[in-house]
């Protein structure tokens with residue numbers, strides 16, 4: 078447990094240092110009352126055996142009991158509350174950071190891994206960052222205090238106990254690191270289990286269609302099994318450590334009883350002192366057990382804190398939007414400044430332009446697009462077609478600024494992207510993803526995602542536009558129906574996503590068409606929207622449908638990351654062989670019976 082590693086854990090506790098100091102004071106007061114109790118008990122016994130008044134020692138004993146109980150309650154609730162605050166703060170900052178990270182940074186990790194850090198790793202912080210350091214200091218003070226008071230009572234008896242404590246202490250020191258390592262490994266495997274299970278549940282249809290339920294379960298359960306093996310290893314070691322400790326203490330007490338009886342018989346020790354000494358000896362287990370538990374909690378807490386801090390390296394979209402607070406903790410700054418009013422661009426300036434753009438998904442990756450030049454006029458429909466892997470989705474990622482180009486530049490209204498904030502660019506665009514995922518919540522939540530201030534009348538307008546109004550009216554809860562993945566068809570999902578995009582009246586609508594066959598209603602709704610929107614603004618589609626391609630004003634054919642050809646449907650049919658092939662494939666997909 079090195080100092081730099083402890084510092085990582087401390088960074089979570091630091092904002093609460095004053096409350097932690099109070100908790101430590103309370104713990105020490107509690108321990109003080111515990112330490113004083115046997116001595117005061119001795120006073121009561123001496124008074125009972127002698128001629129002094131019982132009143133003083135009895136009042137002191139009662140007072141110790143009351144004060145001890147009060148501080149114990151206060152300390153527990155304080156530590157528990159601090160633990161919850163530490164966890165809440167860590168979770169809040171992680172969730173915000175994950176959602177502000179770049180798309181590339183988030184999608185590079187297996188699904189579920191980041192989730193596990195928020196849900197499981199933070200739980201380990203609860204005890205480690207608050208109760209453990211307080212408990213550890215308290216245990217050391219308690220142990221030393223007990224030994225000092227035992228020395229005051231009788232040095233010979235202390236020598237007997239010290240020998241047993243040293244033996245038990247050495248055995249503990251040997252066994253403890255192994256326990257912590259095993260617990261840590263068990264936790265790591267649990268994290269992987271969480272990630273894999275989430276991935277499998279997301280792909281449940283594919284898993285079932287491939288009749289791979291058992292094989293997938295086996296792969297996931299393997300981590301549960303390994304985690305359990307490490308858990309058992311930890312428990313076995315822990316049981317051994319405690320058995321040795323208990324046996325050692327019992328042996329020490331028997332020895333103390335024997336030596337003590339002999340010293341009483343010799344007249345070198347009072348009976349009341351022997352009883353007080355035995356009370357301390359029995360109580361020795363408490364600080365020893367507190368020490369071991371807190372060392373284990375600290376070790377797993379440090380590992381969890383490191384895993385949490387690791388996520389700070391997730392590349393953020395706006396680096397300037399994260400700053401250190403007074404406690405040195407990195408926190409995201411509040412919402413970005415409102416989008417400034419833009420100057421009107423000349424009517425013939427393309428709304429979007431790509432100039433010689435090259436981009437790759439990593440420093441060592443092959444470029445996914447190379448030297449692409451493309452101008453999107455302020456009105457009309459541009460369709461992008463090309464074989465799989467040609468770079469169509471990458472173009473959208475660049476336009477939406479999910480990915481930064483490695484060469485060339487993008488322009489919005491004739492001004493380079495670097496002169497615009499992410500927010501400014503995205504406020505002008507609306508995007509419908511191919512898989513159209515829905516966010517947790519109701520239909521209304523999903524629609525309002527893009528424009529939280531939209532009225533019900535506006536929601537109904539876009540729902541009519543995508544031909545969903547009647548369907549939603551027929552639901553018992555209407556717009557407030559929860560939208561779980563299973564409750565809507567693929568086509569309805571696509572239309573909800575389209576309605577969400579339309580709610581913004583964007584300057585450019587980016588539509589990645591579903592590759593799956595859509596029902597006639599959805600296809601007609603998409604076509605009608607594209608047509609009506611293209612009349613007043615720019616629509617860019619990644620086209621997977623014959624009707625979309627034929628209707629487009631300009632078609633861009635991409636191949637291997639480059640723009641291979643562009644023109645109208647008729648022009649490209651006449652001049653481009655790849656386009657003819659693509660159209661033929663779409664024709665077959667649209668009318669398979671004609672093959």
Ligand SMILES: Nc1ncnc2c1ncn2[C@@H]1O[C@H](COP(=O)(O)OP(=O)(O)OP(=O)(O)O)[C@@H](O)[C@H]1O
Pocket residue numbers: 184438442445463464465466467468469470471472
């Ligand atoms: N997240 C990613 N990480 C690494 N490489 C990627 C990533 N996304 C795409 N690529 C690579 O970039 C290239 C272009 O992919 P892109 O998704 O843009 O093609 P596409 O034309 O949209 O294909 P499709 O029609 O199959 O969706 C491909 O070679 C692909 O392997």
